[in-house]
Amino acid sequence: MKHLLKITAFICCLLAPTYDVNAQRKKNDYSEKNTSIFPRGQRVPANNFTGKAWVQQLILPDSAFNIPVGNVTFEAGARTYWHSHPGGQALLALDGVGYYQEKGKEIQVLRKGDTIKCPPNTPHWHGASPETGFTQIAITPNTSSGRVNWLQPVTDQEYSSFRK
């Protein structure tokens, strides 16, 4: 019995370093605190988003460089309303699992390292997957026709249309 205890303790010591005690904590805290490269920033206004999302402006535009860049964090289930950009938009997925959909097309899943180039004046939406939050960089030029035209909310039926 004593030998069995010692052998068990020894095996435990060998295996323990491979167990990341932070992994589960990080997953659970996704929507609670910043776990990404950039600060989570401020809650976005509720009138153009469903669920909780945060934005941190990384590059403020001016007349010489009129391309705002922001870090956007969505909690699981959160998404933008349908919208379009007169100057188009680039998205860079940094963390979590996201959804992106252009009108008339199927939902695309976005994971860390994925990128999207959304053409000008193309209705689309983006956000987190139902189970996991999502963090992205959004590069959205200002133009003489504006920067974003907001449309209707993404319905639960549209959001749940993803074919796994």
Add this chain to the structure above:
Amino acid sequence: MKHLLKITAFICCLLAPTYDVNAQRKKNDYSEKNTSIFPRGQRVPANNFTGKAWVQQLILPDSAFNIPVGNVTFEAGARTYWHSHPGGQALLALDGVGYYQEKGKEIQVLRKGDTIKCPPNTPHWHGASPETGFTQIAITPNTSSGRVNWLQPVTDQEYSSFRK
């Protein structure tokens, strides 16, 4: 003696999960393989860089969205030549420790989460610190006057002028 062995083994089990076996490995492998969000991509041409650097194009420009976005990785000590951008440039620091300098100003240190907005036609350079590699996103609009004007190399004297 048997009790001492069991107590030692038990304490070992408690402490082991807090030791991240990957931390040192990640640090050592910085310049050897991709440890960042985006692929490391291809080696940049040697004629405009000092030391080893890699670029992965994330967003290819077109007539509708004429803003190339790239992920650039510098090994420790590597840097661009002096250069300027007719449309300016935004830099987002993702990993490691970087240097950024505009002509006539002091070197700035860039760490994960730092951002730079470089004005149009402003001579500058960027790269890694001497001891640690650096990974950045570069957002560099194409303009009717081009995208980048390359200048002279950053000398060792200029590179080592950072005041700690």
